[in-house]
Amino acid sequence: MYCVREVTKDLYWVGANDHRTTLFENIHPIPRGVSYNAYLLLDEQSVLFDTVDWSACRQLLENLEHLLGERALDCLVINHMEPDHGASIEELLRRYPNLKLIATEKAFMLMRQFGFHVDGHELVEVKEGDTCTFGGHTVTFIAAPMVHWPEAMLTFDRANGALFSADAFGSFIALDGKLFNDEVAFDRDWLDEARRYFTNIVGKYGPHVQKLLGKAAGILDQIKFVCPLHGPVWRSDLGYLIDKYDKWSRYAPEEQGVMIAYASMYGNTEAAAQALAARLCEKGCTKVAVYDVSNTHVSYLISEAFKYSHIVLASVTYNLGIYPVMHNFLADMKALNLQNRTFALVENGSWACKSGDLMQKFIDEEMKNMTVLNERLSMASSLHADKAVELDTLADAIMDSMRT
Numbered sequence: 001m002y003c004v005r006e007v008t009k010d011l012y013w014v015g016a017n018d019h020r021t022t023l024f025e026n027i028h029p030i031p032r033g034v035s036y037n038a039y040l041l042l043d044e045q046s047v048l049f050d051t052v053d054w055s056a057c058r059q060l061l062e063n064l065e066h067l068l069g070e071r072a073l074d075c076l077v078i079n080h081m082e083p084d085h086g087a088s089i090e091e092l093l094r095r096y097p098n099l100k101l102i103a104t105e106k107a108f109m110l111m112r113q114f115g116f117h118v119d120g121h122e123l124v125e126v127k128e129g130d131t132c133t134f135g136g137h138t139v140t141f142i143a144a145p146m147v148h149w150p151e152a153m154l155t156f157d158r159a160n161g162a163l164f165s166a167d168a169f170g171s172f173i174a175l176d177g178k179l180f181n182d183e184v185a186f187d188r189d190w191l192d193e194a195r196r197y198f199t200n201i202v203g204k205y206g207p208h209v210q211k212l213l214g215k216a217a218g219i220l221d222q223i224k225f226v227c228p229l230h231g232p233v234w235r236s237d238l239g240y241l242i243d244k245y246d247k248w249s250r251y252a253p254e255e256q257g258v259m260i261a262y263a264s265m266y267g268n269t270e271a272a273a274q275a276l277a278a279r280l281c282e283k284g285c286t287k288v289a290v291y292d293v294s295n296t297h298v299s300y301l302i303s304e305a306f307k308y309s310h311i312v313l314a315s316v317t318y319n320l321g322i323y324p325v326m327h328n329f330l331a332d333m334k335a336l337n338l339q340n341r342t343f344a345l346v347e348n349g350s351w352a353c354k355s356g357d358l359m360q361k362f363i364d365e366e367m368k369n370m371t372v373l374n375e376r377l378s379m380a381s382s383l384h385a386d387k388a389v390e391l392d393t394l395a396d397a398i399m400d401s402m403r404t
């Protein structure tokens, strides 16, 4: 059965929802699913903007057949060649052999690398600023390298104000019938997953996203619809969306608050993390989020690290090192280029406590623009009552640094 939604006159969402894939990119859990968005424009020529994951190809084909009727599909614009969007290209070429493919040079290179038999078809290579007319609609192509692959581009249709934004402005979570941002409670139900999507998938490329935001600013008054490849289409409140993207891509915290991530085998470091959380709340900072790194997928930890201004790392010592899962979290923060955060450290060990010094060294030497508070809470096996003052001092130091 076809399943389409009208975006605006002559433009349709023809994508699909996926609740079967458990790991996006085979790494990030997606318990609430994901959508693969593709859009069909019915002008003098029929134009499809991107395709879908191979698992959703049948749905795309049914949607196209429904809307096209007797018409052929004339053009396919590929904004992004990652297989969750590009995988169905070859099948479309089989069904619509006269299909004209429009993409960047690098996208065509990737199609060939992935083994798609595109040669022999009409291929139109486009670059920044090029335009294409399909009848009443003329689109302009905007290069968006490394947002988040090198071949990526955006396409802007001046006639209806639709910006086909590739992976930019996308989100996890299946649409399940809804399409527009104003049909969901985005801030309540989607923001955390949108941030987790952005920070883990595109987070490393903040400067590239900043460049793209600069380009978008030039046409902001003309953008009526932001049509990403995952998640809702934005037709209102663009300022809200752009503000989030601006913060995330500048590595600026969204909230003055504290993420406490603890690594604990037997519960003593965990107890210290909980005691610190309680002290912070008592002192008036209730924006405190506590996570056990061992049972929280690192993609959620990354999202929270991008959200909060302060991060407390509480780790046991493990074979003279940092607890491996905590080490992995640190490595991921570094890999995703997280910057501009204030850290506080809590360490634990029973005979040779090393985790504090090692975490400090990692942050100082491997990460950029980070501050580590001098106050450190150190414990031998467990936190005893005689450490109450140190605990309080650490909480005060965090509170003070939030005020400055």
Ligand SMILES: Cc1cc2nc3c(=O)[nH]c(=O)nc-3n(C[C@H](O)[C@H](O)[C@H](O)COP(=O)(O)O)c2cc1C
Pocket (backbone or CB within 6 Å): 263, 264, 265, 266, 267, 268, 269, 270, 316, 317, 318, 319, 320, 321, 348, 349, 350, 351, 352, 353, 354, 380, 381, 382
């Ligand atoms: C495999 C293993 C390796 C450890 N290595 C160290 C170590 O190198 N230095 C140290 O001081 N404690 C070491 N410990 C002890 C723990 O860090 C310590 O008991 C800690 O207090 C446990 O805190 P928890 O209750 O939060 O798990 C090790 C424990 C285990 C199980």
